[in-house]
Amino acid sequence: MGILQGKKGIIFGALDANSIAWKVALKAKQEGAVFTLTNAPVALRMGTIQELAAQCEAIVIPADATSVADVESLFDQSMEVLGGKVDFILHSIGMSPNVRKGKPYTDLNYDFYLKTLDISAGSLHKVLQTAYKKDAINDWGSVVALTYIAAQRAFPFYGDMADAKATLESIARSFGYHYGVRNKVRVNTVSQSPTVTTAGSGIKGFDDFFAYADMGSPLGNASAEDCANFCVALFSDLTKMVTMQNLFHDGGFSATGISTVLMDKMGKHE
């Protein structure tokens, strides 16, 4: 029996086969879950999500996660298709127009900035508040959103996404309290290593900081597949009492000061 046998879910953010959400969907299917897949209408046109849908025997429901009307309709349709409330939700959404257009943190366009915050953080609140009002998540359900360590430490090339991730983690904590009290629903963020995906590779200097993180982590960078395994564990009943946490899934990077590999690179280590 898979650890998600009998569980229903909604997975946001599978764009192509590199997406972390894509790997989570495959793993969730393998563990026995049924779910709907969703992404922004524009991403559905550009990506290859229908291939994933076929593999997972899932329906794709378009929804711009910044539109409350879209998110409401997504929950209504998902509950209809799945035959009831959901048990898990993956929020795997991130986009910064400033980063995309090469605007550094010291020269932000503020219209873009609001979009970054709305898409990459506010959307989690919209998903949670919609679910809460519709009572769309079963008791002991689990919501996971993906984040990055730039919420805690400065990574200059991550731009305004750092602010969005700090907000995202705060929303998970704050909503996790309210949803926990009412329905025992758990809300956590997973802080993932740099991963080669469309969103990841869009960051300037990504290759260098991918290599730096890999060398600075005792276990090396965590892959998207490893991340999928962790998310599925968090959706399962095996992690029932974990909520309101930001969980580092990064091979030990967040707890390492400097590694001998990096010191060797600097040529000063005996």
Ligand SMILES: NC(=O)c1ccc[n+]([C@@H]2O[C@H](COP(=O)([O-])OP(=O)(O)OC[C@H]3O[C@@H](n4cnc5c(N)ncnc54)[C@H](O)[C@@H]3O)[C@@H](O)[C@H]2O)c1
């Ligand atoms: N790749 C990395 O290095 C890395 C590291 C840590 C955390 N993360 C986080 O993981 C998550 C998934 O990113 P990924 O690396 O798989 O890249 P990805 O580009 O495959 O996924 C990002 C997704 O966000 C979706 N999206 C953008 N705007 C949207 C909107 N308005 N409504 C609905 N969906 C929208 C995109 O269509 C895409 O599917 C993001 O939150 C990202 O910040 C990524």
